[in-house]
Amino acid sequence: MKFTTDGLVIKENNVGESDRVVQVLTRDKGLLSAFVSGARKPKSKNAAATALLCYSHLTFTQTKDTYRITESEAINVFFDLRADIERLSLAQYICELCQVLVPYGVEGEEYLRLALNSLHFITEGRLDIYALKALTELRMMVISGFMPDLVGCRECGTDRSFPMWLDLSGGDMLCDGCKAANPQSGQFAELDKTTFAAMRHIVYSDIKRLYSFSLPPQNARYLSFVTERYLMAQTDRKFKTLEFFHSLQTAL
Template identity: 30%
Template sequence: MGTEKITGIVLKEKEHGESSKQIFVLAKQVGKICLFAKGARKPKSKLLAATQPFCYSDFLVFQGRGFHSITQGESIETFYEMRTDMDRFLYGSYLLELVERTSQEGMEQDDVLELLLRTLWQIAKRKDNPRLCSVIFGLKFLQYSGWMPDMECCAVCGAKVSEVSYFSALAGGAVCTTHSESGSPISKGAIKAMEYVFHNSGQAIYRFRLSQEVLEELEQLVDASLQIHMNVKLKSKEFLDEPFF
């Protein structure tokens, strides 16, 4: 037992009692951690701002037997802009849910934390297309999770593929024309975008634009790969995929 300082982003909040809540934070050198915030839902609580979803905050945490309780909290970046635009809010919520649902408590994920902060910054501060940013995040997140599709050999038979025309999310890479029924057609634009994201890092991965057609193609590829390889289906993504959105 003791007190420690934790810095991280709030992924999710859950009501606890009449005025308190639990928050799930992706923290530096810690990974996902559940923190108890006593009285944080009160309008005048000193913990109110720092414990909101999207907030990147410093927390002073008391570690008890089987629980972590916040004694102090100060927001570093609130990403307030995520709450002022419906598109930004919905795609941002999708990113938070994806990370929260796929992260294991106590497993350090500083690469994912940095990726999440950079992506939210691009959406909130630079006003980049949130849909494109979410696709870029999804590709890089899959890479950090160990998914790296083979674009040179057929993922079904292993034969050399001279020109990629088909891709299988299930098999995890390009497929040859002989096994084209195992995959779906993929455009050169989608291949170039995917390879660019995989072979770059930092802010550079956001420095390109896609046609609407290629963006939709990559979005479907990312969604399928997340469901297959990460075994995750998200409520926020289902909402984004509704016809009226």
């Protein structure tokens, strides 16, 4: 069977002498792993458009459970990303988030839209890199079923008694008073007014408005710290590309 769809290459592995196996987040069929014969040969017609971080128009041939990419045409290679190691490392982290959070066998449209928009803004370089990291982490968690409940305190319902406290494994919140009134087990992240408003925007706003927000650098860093802790608590795993991203921050 042959079909054509658009997809973002989120992982590439070399196999054999000149072949490549890629993982692609596709619009119509979600995550697919596919074989690209001869992709590393100097004259391969599929080399460029099946490389990591390329968004391409791809033709797949399916035999039982095996997919092969037989034709490809690049739509956006996000070329400028490669010039900045910090931005490139964030882009690679977004690819790893997709590998972990996108389930197999579901349509990829919503994930793909988020990933492509984030890559676009990371490449463009106008928005704060930590704000983009936080936005992508949290919104992807929302899409994949880890949406936190940011409506109000789970005990009294208030949403204006700061700080609010995000229950990292429970995914809901307590206000300061209710948290103090009852001894709590578990881990909480403190949400000041700015962080809380930013998180609500990321969780509840329409995709068209999602990237229209700005935060002072310090607030963006703190937001990123919170969304990352929430992601770690919910998924209970490590991300190699995230460790690399952080290692750059201390090195730069």
